[in-house]
Amino acid sequence: MARSTKKPPKSPKSTITGLVASIAALAVAALLVAFLTGNNVIDVFRDLSGQEGQGGSGGSTEQQGPATEADAEQAREQLAALQITEPAPRGDYERSEFGSGWIDTDKNGCSTRNDVLARDLTDTDIAPDCKVHSGTLDDPYTGQSIEFSSQDPQAVQIDHVVPLSLAWRMGADQWDRDRRVEFANDFGNLLASDGPANRQKSDSGPGEWQPYEGYRCSYAVAYVDVSHRYELPVSTADHDGLTEMLDTCAS
Numbered sequence: 001m002a003r004s005t006k007k008p009p010k011s012p013k014s015t016i017t018g019l020v021a022s023i024a025a026l027a028v029a030a031l032l033v034a035f036l037t038g039n040n041v042i043d044v045f046r047d048l049s050g051q052e053g054q055g056g057s058g059g060s061t062e063q064q065g066p067a068t069e070a071d072a073e074q075a076r077e078q079l080a081a082l083q084i085t086e087p088a089p090r091g092d093y094e095r096s097e098f099g100s101g102w103i104d105t106d107k108n109g110c111s112t113r114n115d116v117l118a119r120d121l122t123d124t125d126i127a128p129d130c131k132v133h134s135g136t137l138d139d140p141y142t143g144q145s146i147e148f149s150s151q152d153p154q155a156v157q158i159d160h161v162v163p164l165s166l167a168w169r170m171g172a173d174q175w176d177r178d179r180r181v182e183f184a185n186d187f188g189n190l191l192a193s194d195g196p197a198n199r200q201k202s203d204s205g206p207g208e209w210q211p212y213e214g215y216r217c218s219y220a221v222a223y224v225d226v227s228h229r230y231e232l233p234v235s236t237a238d239h240d241g242l243t244e245m246l247d248t249c250a251s
Contacts, residue, residue, distance in 0.1 A: 001048040043157050068220040072249035075224040079242055082224070083233035087169035097177075097233065098164050098184035105185045112185040120192035121148055140219070146205040148192075157198045161189050162226045165203035170232045189226045206238025210245060220245035 033186050036072060102111040110130035118126055120133030137146040137156050148156040172180055183189065201209045220242045227234060
């Protein structure tokens with residue numbers, strides 16, 4: 001009779017010991033890479049362990065580059081398929097209908113706000129608890145460079161590309177609460193932006209408000225993508241505004 005070559009199963013203790021050793025090795029490697037590159041050790045650890053984290057219904061925590069003509073062409077097709085209707089009255093809308101605050105969408109231990117700041121800012125100083133203390137924003141709404149500090153958090157705000165109030169008026173009032181919380185924390189619908197510009201935009205759609213010329217293509221692509229994924233209609237004015245911005249995309 002041939003001798004069996006099947007190995008006995010590992011004991012739980014040996015499995016845990018191996019896991020701890022692996023995590024320790026990753027931590028040491030992350031510290032070394034962070035020291036050599038000057039990057040944040042938490043970000044390095046996540047990269048080494050493959051924990052980049054995905055948010056919401058398709059938006060990524062990884063910073064996206066400028067929209068391409070292929071992105072614009074897809075957005076044009078999606079825009080053509082969106083229903084056109086006028087917003088309902090604001091009614092009984094309250095911000096709390098989309099959740100009471102930022103949550104940890106991707107279960108990486110960081111709030112959505114801090115994830116977006118870490119994604120959109122450069123030269124960041126990030127605490128072990130994920131709080132972004134400082135960084136530099138290449139503002140998508142004004143084209144200006146803004147120095148962010150947690151001492152003045154309102155200088156850089158997190159904006160919903162498709163405003164929550166407008167989404168409510170376009171059909172989100174019919175969603176269940178979980179869907180609305182998901183929408184409010186969807187990374188694809190969030191941008192770190194200049195505080196005053198964000199306040200100026202408020203709950204306006206693309207027919208009323210647009211970012212500076214250099215970002216209009218990317219803004220329109222993002223707006224259409226969110227509207228498409230959540231099956232939100234657009235108004236006539238917003239449809240025209242999005243079409244106008246998509247026409248600025250380089251060929």
